[in-house]
Amino acid sequence: MVPILQMQGITKTFPGVRALDNVNLTVMAGEIHALVGENGAGKSTLMKVLSGVYPHGSYEGEILYEGRPARFSGIHDSEAEGIIIIHQELALVPLLSIAENIYLGNEITRRGVIDWPETYKRTEALLAKVGLKESPQTLIDSLGVGKQQLVEIAKALSKRVKLLILDEPTAALQENDSQKLLDLLMEFRAQGITSILISHKLNEIARVADRLTVLRDGATVSDIERDAITEARIIRDMVGRDMAHRYPDRTPKIGEVLMQVEGWTVHHPQHADRQVIRGCDLTVRKGEVVGIAGLMGAGRTEFAMSLFGRSWGQKISGKVTLKGRAVALNTVSDAIAAGLAYVTEDRKALGLVLDETILRNTSLANLGAVATRGVIDANRERKVAEDYRSALNTRTPSVFQKVVNLSGGNQQKVVLAKWLFADPEVLILDEPTRGIDVGAKFEIYSIINQLADQGRGVIMISSEMPELLGMCDRIYVMNRGAFVGELTRDEASQERIMEAIMAADGRELRVGGEV
Amino acid sequence: MSATPQTGTGQGASGGVGAYLKNNMRQYGMLLALLAIMIFFQIMTDGTLMKPVNLTNLFLQNSYIIIMALGMLLVIVCGHIDLSVGSVAGFIGALAAVMMVDYHIHPLLTIILTLAVGAMIGAAQGYWIAYWRIPSFIVTLAGMLVFRGATLWLLNGKSVGPFSKGFQSLSTGFVPDALPFVAPALGLERLNALTMLAGVVIVAVILWSAARARARAAAYGMADEPFAFFIGKNAVIALAMLYISWLLATFRGVPNVLVTMGILIVAYMFITNSTTIGRRIYATGGNEKAAKLSGIKTERLTFLTFANMGFLAALAGLIFAARLNTATPKAGVGFELDVIAAVFIGGASMSGGVGTIVGAVVGAFIMGVMNNGMSILGIGIDYQQVIKGLVLLAAVIFDVYNKSKSH
Numbered sequence: 008m009v010p011i012l013q014m015q016g017i018t019k020t021f022p023g024v025r026a027l028d029n030v031n032l033t034v035m036a037g038e039i040h041a042l043v044g045e046n047g048a049g050k051s052t053l054m055k056v057l058s059g060v061y062p063h064g065s066y067e068g069e070i071l072y073e074g075r076p077a078r079f080s081g082i083h084d085s086e087a088e089g090i091i092i093i094h095q096e097l098a099l100v101p102l103l104s105i106a107e108n109i110y111l112g113n114e115i116t117r118r119g120v121i122d123w124p125e126t127y128k129r130t131e132a133l134l135a136k137v138g139l140k141e142s143p144q145t146l147i148d149s150l151g152v153g154k155q156q157l158v159e160i161a162k163a164l165s166k167r168v169k170l171l172i173l174d175e176p177t178a179a180l181q182e183n184d185s186q187k188l189l190d191l192l193m194e195f196r197a198q199g200i201t202s203i204l205i206s207h208k209l210n211e212i213a214r215v216a217d218r219l220t221v222l223r224d225g226a227t228v229s230d231i232e233r234d235a236i237t238e239a240r241i242i243r244d245m246v247g248r249d250m251a252h253r254y255p256d257r258t259p260k261i262g263e264v265l266m267q268v269e270g271w272t273v274h275h276p277q278h279a280d281r282q283v284i285r286g287c288d289l290t291v292r293k294g295e296v297v298g299i300a301g302l303m304g305a306g307r308t309e310f311a312m313s314l315f316g317r318s319w320g321q322k323i324s325g326k327v328t329l330k331g332r333a334v335a336l337n338t339v340s341d342a343i344a345a346g347l348a349y350v351t352e353d354r355k356a357l358g359l360v361l362d363e364t365i366l367r368n369t370s371l372a373n374l375g376a377v378a379t380r381g382v383i384d385a386n387r388e389r390k391v392a393e394d395y396r397s398a399l400n401t402r403t404p405s406v407f408q409k410v411v412n413l414s415g416g417n418q419q420k421v422v423l424a425k426w427l428f429a430d431p432e433v434l435i436l437d438e439p440t441r442g443i444d445v446g447a448k449f450e451i452y453s454i455i456n457q458l459a460d461q462g463r464g465v466i467m468i469s470s471e472m473p474e475l476l477g478m479c480d481r482i483y484v485m486n487r488g489a490f491v492g493e494l495t496r497d498e499a500s501q502e503r504i505m506e507a508i509m510a511a512d513g514r515e516l517r518v519g520g521e522v
Numbered sequence: 523m524s525a526t527p528q529t530g531t532g533q534g535a536s537g538g539v540g541a542y543l544k545n546n547m548r549q550y551g552m553l554l555a556l557l558a559i560m561i562f563f564q565i566m567t568d569g570t571l572m573k574p575v576n577l578t579n580l581f582l583q584n585s586y587i588i589i590m591a592l593g594m595l596l597v598i599v600c601g602h603i604d605l606s607v608g609s610v611a612g613f614i615g616a617l618a619a620v621m622m623v624d625y626h627i628h629p630l631l632t633i634i635l636t637l638a639v640g641a642m643i644g645a646a647q648g649y650w651i652a653y654w655r656i657p658s659f660i661v662t663l664a665g666m667l668v669f670r671g672a673t674l675w676l677l678n679g680k681s682v683g684p685f686s687k688g689f690q691s692l693s694t695g696f697v698p699d700a701l702p703f704v705a706p707a708l709g710l711e712r713l714n715a716l717t718m719l720a721g722v723v724i725v726a727v728i729l730w731s732a733a734r735a736r737a738r739a740a741a742y743g744m745a746d747e748p749f750a751f752f753i754g755k756n757a758v759i760a761l762a763m764l765y766i767s768w769l770l771a772t773f774r775g776v777p778n779v780l781v782t783m784g785i786l787i788v789a790y791m792f793i794t795n796s797t798t799i800g801r802r803i804y805a806t807g808g809n810e811k812a813a814k815l816s817g818i819k820t821e822r823l824t825f826l827t828f829a830n831m832g833f834l835a836a837l838a839g840l841i842f843a844a845r846l847n848t849a850t851p852k853a854g855v856g857f858e859l860d861v862i863a864a865v866f867i868g869g870a871s872m873s874g875g876v877g878t879i880v881g882a883v884v885g886a887f888i889m890g891v892m893n894n895g896m897s898i899l900g901i902g903i904d905y906q907q908v909i910k911g912l913v914l915l916a917a918v919i920f921d922v923y924n925k926s927k928s929h
Contacts, residue, residue, distance in 0.1 A: 318815060340817040349815065357815055360808035362875050371805055372816040374798040381797050386738055425816065 010071075011036040011170060011201050017056055017068035026052045027066070028225045034170070034218075039192055039202045041212040044222035045245055045444035050205050053222070054172055058085045058092050072170075089169030093159045095178060095442075099147045106130040106143035109162045133161040137191060151304070153184030160191065171195065172203040177211060178442055181303035181470060189215050207444065208471075209238045221245055246446050254477035255449065257456040261480065262293030264331075265464040266347075266433045271325035273313040273488075279321060284310050285489045287325075291433055291464035296455060298479035299468045300504045306488040307468045308352055311435045315349035316342035329432065343372060346432035350422055350439060352468070354415075358422040361411040365403060366392040368410055368421050373429040395424035400450060416447025423454060433464040440474065452478060472501045486511040551920065552868060552884045559888060563895030570898050571891070574773035577766065582693065582845060584890035585779040586611065586838035588883055590861045591868075592790045593827075593834035595882040598865050599794075600827045601807040601874025602651060602658035605858050606643075606665030610832060611839030612854030613669040614640050618840055619682040619849030622689060629689040637836050643669070644832015645825065652824035666858070674851050683848025693844035695778040714775035721767025725760045732756050779841055786834075791879045803827060808875030863910070864889055867917040888913070 012034040019027040027049045034040045044050050055061050057070065059079030070077045072088060079085045082092075099108050106126050115122045115129065130143035139157040147155060156176055163171055173192075177185040185208075192202050192215055206212055212219060213236050221228040221244040228244045242253070266289075273284035284306050291297050299307045312319035314327070316339035327334055329345055336342040342349075351357040359368055369392045370377050377388040392406040399420040403413060410421050419439065426434060436455065440448045455478060459465055469475050475482055482499050484492035484507040492507030563571045570576055590607050597604045618636045621627045627635075647665050651658045697716065704715035736752060770776055794800040805813040806820045814820050838857070843849045868885030870877025889910065896906045 315815070316817075338817075338819075339815060340819070343817045351815060356809075357811050360805050360812055360875065362808050362871075363805065367801065367805070371801075371813070371818075374801060378798050381799065383796050383798060383801060385796070386741075 008035045008037070009074075010034060011073055012057075013069075013071040014053070014057065015069045015071070017053065017066055017070075019052055019056055019061060019066040026225050027056070029068075030222065030225070030227050032220055032227070033230075034201060034203060036201055037196060037199050038217040039196055039204055039215050041216035041219040042203055042205045042222065043207070043209070043212065043219060043241055043245060044228075045446055048222040048245075048444075049225040050222055051174065052225075054092060054174065054203075054205070057172070058082055058090060086166055089167055090172070091163040091166055091168045091170070092172040093156075093163060093174065093176060095175040097152075097155050097159055099155055099158060101148040102146060104144045104146055105134070105141060105150075105158055105161075108147055108158060109133060109143075109165050111162075113166065129165070130161070133164050136164060137161045138187070153180050153187070153303075156180065156184075156188060157191075160188075168200060170201045170203065172205070174205045175207065175442070176204070177206065177208055182472075183302065185211065207442075209241050210473075212236065212241065213238060242445055245444075253445075253449070254474075255453045255456055257459065259296075259480050260294045260460070260462075262462065264290055265293050265295075265329070266291045267326075267328040268314065269326040269328075271310065271314065271327075272323070273309060273320035274322040276320050283320060283488050284313060285487075287485075287488075287490050289466075289483060289490070291466060293462045293464060294459050295481065296459050296465045296467055296479045298475035298482040299466065299485055300472060300475050300482050301485035302508065303470065305485040307485050308437055309488075310485070311349055311437055311466070311468060314342075315339065315347060315435065318349075343429055343431070346430075347435070348372075348426035348429055348431035348433070349435045350426055350437060352438035352441060354418055354422050358425075359410050359418060362409060364407050364409055365396065365401070365413075365421050365424075366406040369395055369406070369424045369428055372425050376428070391428060392424075395428060399424055399427075399454060414447075416443040416450070419443055419447070419451060420454075423451070427458075431463065433466065434458060435466045435468070437468045438470065439467065440469070440471070472504060475504075476500065484508060551924065552881060552888070552917070555917070556884050556888050556891070559891055559895075563891060563898070567895060567898045571895055572769065574769045576894070576898070577769050578773050578777060580890060580894050581777055581780050581783070583894065584886055585693070585783050586842045586845075587857065587860050587864060587890065588783055588886045589786060589834050589841070590831075590838045590857065591864045591882040591886045592786055592879060593831035594861045594865050595790075595868070595870060595877050595879055596794070596803055596827045597658075597831050598862075598870045598872075599807045599874060599877045600803050600824055601810065602824065602827070603862065604647075604658065604662045604828065604831050604835075605862075606647065606662040606669060607831065607835040607838075607861055608854040608857035608859075609666045609669035609673065610640060610643055610835040610854075611842060611857055612849075612851075613643075613673045613676070614836040614839035615843030615849045615853050616673045616676045616682065616851075618689075618843060619685070620676055622685060623682050629686055632689070633692070633840060636840060637833060640836020640839070641829050641833040644835070645829040647832070648825040648828025651828060652821040658828075670855075673853070677849060677851050679851055681848045681850045683846075685844065685847055690844050690847055691778055693777075693779050693841045694847075696774045697776045697778060697781060699775055712772055714771040714773075717771040717775040718767055720776065721764055721771070724767075725763050728763070729756055729760060782837075782841075787879065787883055794879050799823070799826075804875055806874075860889060861886075863914045867914055869921055885917070888917075 010033050012032070014030065014032040017027050017030045017032075018025070030049065030053055032042070032053065042050050042053070052061075056066050059081045062080040063078035072090070077085075077088065079088075100111065103111070109130055110126055115126050127143045134141060134143065137157045137160050139154055139161065141150065141154065147158065150158065160171075176188055180188065189211055192204065195202060204212065204216065216236060217233050219231045219236055219241070221231070221241065223245060231240065231244075268287065268289040271284055271287040271289070272282060275281040275283050287310060289297070299310070301307050309319050313323050314336065316336050317323055318339060327336055329347075334341075334345045336345060336347065355361060360371070366389060370388050374383065377384055377391060389406065395401070396403065396406055401413075401417050401420045401424070403417060410418055413421065423439075439455070440451050443451065455465055455467065467475065467479060476499055479499070480496050482494045482504065483490045484494065484504050486508045489511070491511035492504070494503055494507075560571065590611070594604060594607065614636050617639065618632050621632045621635070622629060643665070647661050650656045650661045699714045699716045701715035701719065705713040732752075736747070794804075802813065802818045803823055805816070805818060806823050810820050839854060842853055846853070864886035865877060865882045866872070866885070867888055868877065868881030868883070870881065892910060892913065893906065896909065901909075
C-alpha cells in the first residue's frame with residue numbers, strides 16, 4: 008500500500024487561536040480513512056487546508072499528494088488534482104436540474120454552446136454509478152436529502168475524483184439511506200477511489216473505515232488500524248477520558264398523566280387531500296421521557312409541529328388534554344401559554360435568530376416575563392440570560408455574543424435556555440443532539456434528565472435509536488404518519504423498533520396502501 | 523487611558539477607551555463620520571454651515587426625511603422595504619391642500635383626517651405584504667405608482683395653495699419665547715431664552731438618565747463601558763446640544779418641526795430599544811420562522827410596521843406641504859430614495875433584523891449636511907448626486923467590512 012496523501016506537521020493559526028497544531032494525516036491509496044473529533048477539534052480546518060481554501064503559505068507544514076508536494080492556492084487547484092470535498096451543507100442549486108448541477112461550472116460545451124444530449128447521456132451514466140434512479144432533468148428541489156447527497160457524489164465522480172472527502176455525509180440521512188451511502192463508499196473502494204470520511208456516527212465508522220485518525224483540540228491524538236477500531240476506544244481518544252456511560256443515569260419518578268393527545272390527524276399544507284398524520288394517540292406523564300422513533304419521512308416532525316400551535320399542516324383534528332383539561336392549541340402563543348415548548352430539529356433555520364445575541368435569543372419566547380407593561384427591563388433580562396448560561400454551562404465569553412459565533416452544542420443550549428425560560432410543562436425535543444459532539448451530547452442528556460426530574464414531561468424525537476433506547480422510559484414507533492408500536496424501556500431494542508416499522512409496512516402493502 | 527477597574531463580565535478584551543471604541547466601531551463610526559463631514563463643510567464654507575440661520579434651515583429641510591426614516595427603519599429591520607413613501611407623502615399633502623383650500627375644512631381636522639388616511643394607506647399595503655406574503659418591493663412599487671397618479675389626479679396637474687398661517691406653522695413656525703424679558707436683562711440683542719432653557723433642561727435630563735442607567739447596570743455588576751468613555755461621550759453630547767441650543771436661541775428659537783421631530787425620535791428610540799414590540803420586530807426581521815415558532819405574531823407586526831410607515835409618511839407630507847405653502851404634483855418625488863439611503867447609511871441591514879434609530883437619524887443628517895454644504899459651496903446638482911451615491915456605497919462597504927472583521 009502506498010500513501011496517496013501525507014499531511015505533515017500542519018499548523019494553522021487564526022488571530023488568537025491555534026486551530027491546528029502540528030497535525031499529521033496519512034491516507035493510503037484505496038482506503039476509507041475516517042477522521043473523527045469533537046466539534047472544534049480542527050477537522051474542517053484541516054480539510055480546508057487540504058483543498059486549498061486556505062492557500063499554500065497561509066499554514067505551516069507540508070502536503071504530499073501522490074508522492075509530490077502539493078501547493079494549492081484554491082479549490083480549483085485541488086479539484087484539478089482529483090481531490091473533491093462534499094460538505095455537510097449541500098452546495099446544490101435547488102431550482103436547477105440534476106444534470107445542470109452536476110456540470111455546473113464544468114459544462115460540456117461545443118464552441119461555447121452547451122451540448123445537452125451529451126450532458127444528459129453522461130449524467131445518466133453517473134447516476135447509474137451511484138444508484139440513483141432519477142431523470143437527469145429532475146429538479147434538485149424535488150429530491151430528498153439522501154438523493155441530493157447522491158447527486159453530490161455523482162458530481163464528484165464527474166470530476167474524475169481520486170480522493171473523495173465527505174464531511175458528515177450521513178448527518179441528515181436516515182438509517183437506510185446512510186447504509187446505501189456507506190455501501191457506495193465501499194464500492195468506490197473496490198474501484199480504487201480513496202475516501203476520507205468525517206463523521207460523528209461511530210458505528211458507521213466501525214463498519215466501513217480501514218483506518219482512523221482522531222483529532223482533539225487541533226492536534227492528532229491517535230491513528231487506529233481497522234482491527235483496533237472500537238466505539239469505546241474512539242470515544243476515549245476524542246474526549247480524552249473514558250466515558251463509561253454515554254447516557255447519564257436517572258431513576259424515573261413517573262407521576263400522573265400530564266398531556267394526552269387523541270386521534271391527532273393532519274393534512275399536508277399544500278395538498279389538502281393528503282393525510283400526513285393519521286389518528287395518533289400519545290400520552291406523557293409527569294417526569295417521563297417519551298421517545299418517538301421512526302424513519303425519515305415518518306411524520307415525527309410534522310406531528311410535533313402541528314401539535315405546537317398548528318405550525319405545520321392544515322385541516323388538523325384531534326383532542327389535546329393538558330393536566331386533565333381540554334386545550335385548543337390554535338397558535339404558537341396558545342401552545343406556549345398552555346405549557347408546551349418545541350425545540351426544533353433545525354436550530355439555525357427555525358430555532359435561533361442567528362445575528363442576535365445569546366441574551367436576546369434567551370428571552371424571545373417569554374419576553375413578557377422580563378417586561379413590565381411592554382417595556383423590557385434590561386437588567387432583569389440580562390440576569391435571566393446569565394443565569395441560564397451558567398445553569399446550562401454554555402461556553403461563551405459573554406451573553407452579548409451573537410449566537411452565529413457559537414458551536415453547534417452551545418447553540419443548542421441557547422435554544423434550550425429559551426424554552427426553559429418559557430417554563431413549559433411538556434417539552435418536545437426534535438433531534439436535540441443532531442450535529443453535536445459527544446461531550447456536548449452528554450450535557451444535553453443530563454439537562455433532559457433534570458427536566459424530567461423536575462416533573463416535566465419530555466417528548467424526544469430522534470433518528471439515533473441508541474439515543475432513544477438510552478434516554479426514554481417509553482418509545483412510540485412511528486411509520487407513515489401513524490404510531491405503529493409502543494415499547495416500554497424494558498421491551499425496547501433496535502430490533503423491536505425496526506420490526507414494528509417493517510410489520511407496519513408489510514400491512515400497508517398487503518392492503519394496497521399508498522407508497 | 524482609563525484606570526477604572528473592569529466591572530462585570532466585560533466584552534471580550536475590552537480594556538480602556540480605545541479598545542472599547544474599537545469593539546463598538548460600528549456603533550460610533552457613523553457618528554464620527556457625521557462630525558467629520560460637519561467640520562469639513564464648516565471649514566469649506568467659512569463657517570456658514572453652523573450659522574444660526576443655516577442650522578435652522580438644516581433642520582427644516584431634513585425634518586420630513588428624518589421623520590420618514592424612523593418608520594423606514596422599522597420596515598427595513600422587519601425585513602421589508604417601502605418604496606411608496608414619497609408618493610404617499612405627496613398624495614397626503616395634495617389631499618390636505620384640496621381639503622383646506624377647495625373645501626375649507628379646518629386645518630386641525632384636516633391634519634387628523636389626513637394622518638388617518640396615511641395610516642390606512644400603509645395598512646392597506648401592509649395587509650397584502652403581511653397576510654398574503656406578496657413581496658413588499660412589489661406592493662409598494664405599485665403603491666408608488668398609484669399614489670403618484672392619485673396626486674396628479676387630485677391636483678389636476680396644478681399646484682394648490684396657499685395655506686392658512688395655522689397650517690404653515692406645522693413646519694415654518696417657531697415656539698414662541700415665553701421669557702422675552704431675559705435677553706434685555708442680560709444685555710443681549712437677541713436671545714430666545716426659552717430655547718436656551720429648554721436646551722439646558724434636556725441636557726440635564728439626558729445626563730441624569732445616563733447616570734441612572736449606569737448606576738442600575740452597576741448594581742447588577744454589568745457596567746461594561748469604561749468610565750472615562752462614559753464621561754467623554756456624555757460630555758460631547760451635552761456640549762453639542764448646548765451649542766445647538768445657543769445657535770437656535772440666537773436666531774428665532776426652536777422651530778415647531780424640531781419639537782415634533784425630537785419627540786418622535788425619542789419615542790421611536792424607546793420603542794426599538796426597550797419595548798417588547800420593538801424587540802419582536804427585530805426578531806421577525808432576523809429570522810421570521812424562528813420568531814414565529816417562539817410565539818411571535820409576525821404577520822401582525824409586519825402589518826403594524828407598514829401602517830406606522832403610512833402614518834409617518836403622511837406626517838412628512840403635511841410638513842413638506844406646509845413648508846412650501848403649496849401642494850405640487852412634484853412633491854415627494856424621490857423622497858423614498860433619500861429615506862432608504864439614510865437608513866442604510868445608518869447601518870441597517872438589507873436582510874433585516876439589524877439597524878438603529880440613532881443610526882437612521884445620523885444617516886439622514888449625513889445626507890442632509892452634505893446636501894446643504896454642497897449647495898452652499900455652489901456645487902452643481904450633477905456632482906451632488908454622484909457624491910451622495912458614492913457616500914451611500916462607501917458607508918455600506920464600511921459596514922460590511924466591519925462586520926466581516928468582527929467575525
